[in-house]
Amino acid sequence: MSTSASSKRIKFDSPPSENDQNPVDDLEQEHCTICLQSFLDRTIIPVCAHEFCFECILLWSEQSRKCPLCSRSFNDSYLIHHIRSQYDYQKHYLPPLRSSSPPPLAPESRANALRNTRRERQWGRRQRREREEAEQLERAIARRRWIYQHHLYAKHVASNPYTRYRPFPTPTQFAASPDLISRMTIFLRRELRIWPNLDVEFLTTYTISLMKSIDIRSESAVKLLSEFLDLDTPYDAGVRHVNAEHFAHEIYSYLRSPYRDLKMYDQVAQV
Numbered sequence: 001m002s003t004s005a006s007s008k009r010i011k012f013d014s015p016p017s018e019n020d021q022n023p024v025d026d027l028e029q030e031h032c033t034i035c036l037q038s039f040l041d042r043t044i045i046p047v048c049a050h051e052f053c054f055e056c057i058l059l060w061s062e063q064s065r066k067c068p069l070c071s072r073s074f075n076d077s078y079l080i081h082h083i084r085s086q087y088d089y090q091k092h093y094l095p096p097l098r099s100s101s102p103p104p105l106a107p108e109s110r111a112n113a114l115r116n117t118r119r120e121r122q123w124g125r126r127q128r129r130e131r132e133e134a135e136q137l138e139r140a141i142a143r144r145r146w147i148y149q150h151h152l153y154a155k156h157v158a159s160n161p162y163t164r165y166r167p168f169p170t171p172t173q174f175a176a177s178p179d180l181i182s183r184m185t186i187f188l189r190r191e192l193r194i195w196p197n198l199d200v201e202f203l204t205t206y207t208i209s210l211m212k213s214i215d216i217r218s219e220s221a222v223k224l225l226s227e228f229l230d231l232d233t234p235y236d237a238g239v240r241h242v243n244a245e246h247f248a249h250e251i252y253s254y255l256r257s258p259y260r261d262l263k264m265y266d267q268v269a270q271v
Contacts, residue, residue: 032056034068043081043092048072054081054092061094137190140266145194148246154253155270164258175212180255184208187254190262191247195229203228207251217248 032039034056041054050069052060057079060068065075075097082090157165174180188204207216207225214221225248226241259265 034060041081042083043079044083045072045074045077046080047074047077054079058092062097065094065097136263140262141190141193143266144191148194148243151242151246153246153249156253157256157270159256165256166258168252168256171211171213171215174255181208183260184211184251184255186260187251187262191250195243198228211251216251217245222248 030039031037032051032053034052037053039051039053042051043054043057044051045057045067048067048070050067052068057068061074061079066073074094078094079092080089081092157163159165159167169177169180174184185204185208188207189200192198192200192203192207210216210221210224222241222244226244229243229247230241253269254265257265257269259268
């Protein structure tokens with residue numbers, strides 16, 4: 001970015017006085033007048049200092065080099081975007097308009113087309129984000145499954161102000177805490193997907209009900225959980241039920257931790 005300091009003050013050196021501003025103006029400045037939505041990558045036309053979304057004004061410029069608000073020409077200009085501060089931004093130089101461009105749309109039709117294009121791009125971004133989140137979840141479940149298959153228990157962390165780990169709540173404390181129940185619900189809905197063919201929602205509710213009445217690591221709780229998690233091994237006193245015991249331990253470790261976000265917990269939990 002090679003520009004003089006004076007050229008960088010196109011938008012910022014002459015702000016309107018307090019008397020010139022009003023709530024309506026402030027509201028309009030927070031939205032792009034092309035797509036009528038909040039700014040995405042706020043972009044400035046230097047010749048008139050009007051602001052739009054980068055994608056909106058870029059698409060507009062492919063049809064017309066006149067500002068949508070004031071009709072001033074910016075044919076030989078550039079756009080200012082990626083604005084991080086008064087002196088930190090990027091310039092986007094516009095290529096010449098095609099000499100054999102298609103007939104321009106009417107302003108209203110052009111604005112509608114731009115809004116539709118932006119909605120399609122937003123939908124595409126949302127689809128990609130949802131797909132990425134689903135892939136991240138599957139990777140996390142695969143990692144948790146590997147931990148159970150190799151009998152890797154989360155290591156104990158002391159309860160103190162430094163670690164922010166706390167003693168495991170009693171059933172009464174757990175039942176009285178909406179926050180603990182909410183955290184455990186999030187954890188269980190992922191953890192129970194490790195085993196195939198389980199009714200995750202039912203077992204989530206079932207496990208939380210157990211935790212409200214008995215210690216989840218007690219023999220009676222492990223016995224009840226083993227009826228779902230250790231189907232191949234009927235319960236017998238003194239016989240370990242590997243999955244149920246491990247599951248109860250992971251519940252214990254997570255609920256003592258200060259983390260709500262499972263991704264962050266996965267990063268710090270030692271096995």
